[in-house]
Amino acid sequence: MMKKIKKEDFLDYLKNWGKIVEIEEGIDVKDLFLPKEEIYLVFHKKKDSVEQDEFRNIERKVVFNIPPCYAKSIELLDFNFLREPLDSFYKERRDSILVVVKACRNPHNFCFCTSLGNSPFDRKGDIFIFEKDGYYFAEPLTDRAKEVLAWDKYEDVSQDEFKEVELEKQKVEKEIEKFDIVNLDKKLYSVFNDKIWKELSFRCVNCGACTFHCPVCYCFDIQDVDRTNWGYRERVWDSCMFSIYSYETSGHNPRAERHARMRNRIMHKFAYYPVSYKEYQCVGCGKCVEVCPTGFDIREALLRLKEVVNE
Amino acid sequence: MDDIKGKLKSMLRNGEIDGVLGFVEQKYPLKNYPLFAQTEDDINKLSNSLFNILNIGTYIRRIKDFKKIAVLVRGCEERTINLLCAEHQIDRDKLFLIGLPCKGALDVYTVEKEYNGKIDEIEEKDMSIVIKGNKGEKEILLNKVISSVCTSCVRKETPTVDLQTQSLNENGEDLIFPSVKEIEEKNYKDRWKFFKNQFEKCTRCYACREVCPMCYCESCFVDSNDPVWVEPGYSIEDIISFHLIKIFHMAGRCVNCGACERACPEGIRLSYLTSKITKDLIADYDYISGKTVQEKPMFGEYKLNDKGDFIL
Ligand code: SF4
Ligand code: SF4
Numbered sequence A: 001m002m003k004k005i006k007k008e009d010f011l012d013y014l015k016n017w018g019k020i021v022e023i024e025e026g027i028d029v030k031d032l033f034l035p036k037e038e039i040y041l042v043f044h045k046k047k048d049s050v051e052q053d054e055f056r057n058i059e060r061k062v063v064f065n066i067p068p069c070y071a072k073s074i075e076l077l078d079f080n081f082l083r084e085p086l087d088s089f090y091k092e093r094r095d096s097i098l099v100v101v102k103a104c105r106n107p108h109n110f111c112f113c114t115s116l117g118n119s120p121f122d123r124k125g126d127i128f129i130f131e132k133d134g135y136y137f138a139e140p141l142t143d144r145a146k147e148v149l150a151w152d153k154y155e156d157v158s159q160d161e162f163k164e165v166e167l168e169k170q171k172v173e174k175e176i177e178k179f180d181i182v183n184l185d186k187k188l189y190s191v192f193n194d195k196i197w198k199e200l201s202f203r204c205v206n207c208g209a210c211t212f213h214c215p216v217c218y219c220f221d222i223q224d225v226d227r228t229n230w231g232y233r234e235r236v237w238d239s240c241m242f243s244i245y246s247y248e249t250s251g252h253n254p255r256a257e258r259h260a261r262m263r264n265r266i267m268h269k270f271a272y273y274p275v276s277y278k279e280y281q282c283v284g285c286g287k288c289v290e291v292c293p294t295g296f297d298i299r300e301a302l303l304r305l306k307e308v309v310n311e
Numbered sequence B: 001m002d003d004i005k006g007k008l009k010s011m012l013r014n015g016e017i018d019g020v021l022g023f024v025e026q027k028y029p030l031k032n033y034p035l036f037a038q039t040e041d042d043i044n045k046l047s048n049s050l051f052n053i054l055n056i057g058t059y060i061r062r063i064k065d066f067k068k069i070a071v072l073v074r075g076c077e078e079r080t081i082n083l084l085c086a087e088h089q090i091d092r093d094k095l096f097l098i099g100l101p102c103k104g105a106l107d108v109y110t111v112e113k114e115y116n117g118k119i120d121e122i123e124e125k126d127m128s129i130v131i132k133g134n135k136g137e138k139e140i141l142l143n144k145v146i147s148s149v150c151t152s153c154v155r156k157e158t159p160t161v162d163l164q165t166q167s168l169n170e171n172g173e174d175l176i177f178p179s180v181k182e183i184e185e186k187n188y189k190d191r192w193k194f195f196k197n198q199f200e201k202c203t204r205c206y207a208c209r210e211v212c213p214m215c216y217c218e219s220c221f222v223d224s225n226d227p228v229w230v231e232p233g234y235s236i237e238d239i240i241s242f243h244l245i246k247i248f249h250m251a252g253r254c255v256n257c258g259a260c261e262r263a264c265p266e267g268i269r270l271s272y273l274t275s276k277i278t279k280d281l282i283a284d285y286d287y288i289s290g291k292t293v294q295e296k297p298m299f300g301e302y303k304l305n306d307k308g309d310f311i312l
């Protein structure tokens, strides 16, 4: 059921639900769900006691105009953090966010969502919208979406209008380059010790920018920060591309070498994860390609791996 | 480039070199990547272009067990290698350097912002680039998209290489460092505001450190957790501590190649710091890093007439 709602009206309803955070094209959203810095507790040293501060103040937000690839990544984050053992900080934040997904009509050079079985018009999030001449064609997808407005009051989009959405979808899908990595996941295990990883990682500087910007990467580290007379415990992003990520207290580092870290990143996304959970740990947004200072292109890497696997 | 490639291939065939280190063109994402070419096919792929945004010096230490390798270098990279040799990180006798002419390196993020669409192709002209894509054709003048460090490059020539491909007296740079001047003219409040705005965006990914050829420490002060020199997390004082300590470690060693700035995924203008130390060292000590292999690093040498006005 897709409803036709005047733009201003729709935005008013959203405003009533929570503060609107509009996502500009090309801007990451992970920070809104899994912030790069999440404070767990704050304490002050008093004369002869330690006091804990109140500091969490989470307001309701409407994250507006998320592209479907990022909406998919939020589903994957949810899967990780809302399973048992549930992450209460994540849940509290997540429950306060309404996700409004906008059909992606302007794919860029890095996109490859279709190769992973996704579409720039995937119905995801709480509400899916398509913009047309001062109107939104909007589709509520969750119970939370039903709270936002009385959907029944609005007319369904006409058949012609619906067809238009479908046509636009086909047009945009065609603009995105597609390649095939079906069944690559299981085969990747067979090249674990291949020299290909050294070849692929020669250029990589292990900066981790690809994983920080990846909307699906969820690795974190918990740190205590000690200031004079006060301090806090916080969760910060971490990345398997860093050598200290796997550095053990014993002094041993199982992934001391560059290529082992590159291998872990690719294997986690395209082998370990899909083999365990039937989903890629990648949504094809291409952000990692865009931010990598050495122009490391995960699409090329996958195609190169496919060649090696089939040799 | 083609005649050099011929020469390099014959050197490879004769066993004079084990391979050639240089950059390979990559259509998208507009960033050329380093390759250690060990076959004639690979040598054919090497290119010298505006999209060589990194510093090749970063990659030399990655190549293990070689007798001699050839390296394609631009002005700042030649100086990088001189410095690395002076700091005993690499052995100059094992390198065969080929000097390339340089028009500067592009700031890829600015290019993308200027075009704001899906780019299919970029053509390089004398003074501009022509971008083709879904927003039509757009010509952008080079000085709009060239890295700010490149517009105040201290030496585009490569006088110390083994094979020259450019004439040596083509540039008489006037070193004005416009970006630094802009900051220096601000009062301290505005300056703080400026840097705070910049560094608030930092995710501490350390791409800037990792791409820097002179940041080669096996273990960096910022990664140490015993003792903790800089606290983790994103408080502005910690972020700025990292950048200030890094830049102090770079004084006299930074070649102002701008790789750090171009690598930063957040578009933080690190060149304000690198250009500032470059400018001050020229003004106060008449020192340009890496001019020759023989020259001692700035802090490896003491002269009686050194300016001492900062010593308390
Ligand atoms: S962003 Fe690029 S250079 Fe940095 S860790 Fe990822 S692949 Fe390596
Ligand atoms: S791995 Fe790259 S393309 Fe895949 S979701 Fe992460 S950033 Fe996007």
Ligand code: SF4
Pocket: A211, A216, A217, A218, A219, A238, A239, A240, A241, A264, A265, A266, A268, A269
């Ligand atoms: S790729 Fe690396 S950083 Fe990303 S989720 Fe997997 S292990 Fe974590």
Ligand code: SF4
Pocket: B201, B202, B203, B204, B205, B206, B207, B208, B209, B263, B264, B265, B266, B267, B268
């Ligand atoms: S590359 Fe940019 S974001 Fe990353 S640590 Fe350096 S300044 Fe910060």
Ligand code: SF4
Pocket: B055, B208, B211, B212, B213, B214, B215, B250, B253, B254, B255, B256, B257, B258, B259, B260, B261, B274
């Ligand atoms: S600090 Fe930046 S400009 Fe200086 S040498 Fe390193 S990468 Fe180049």
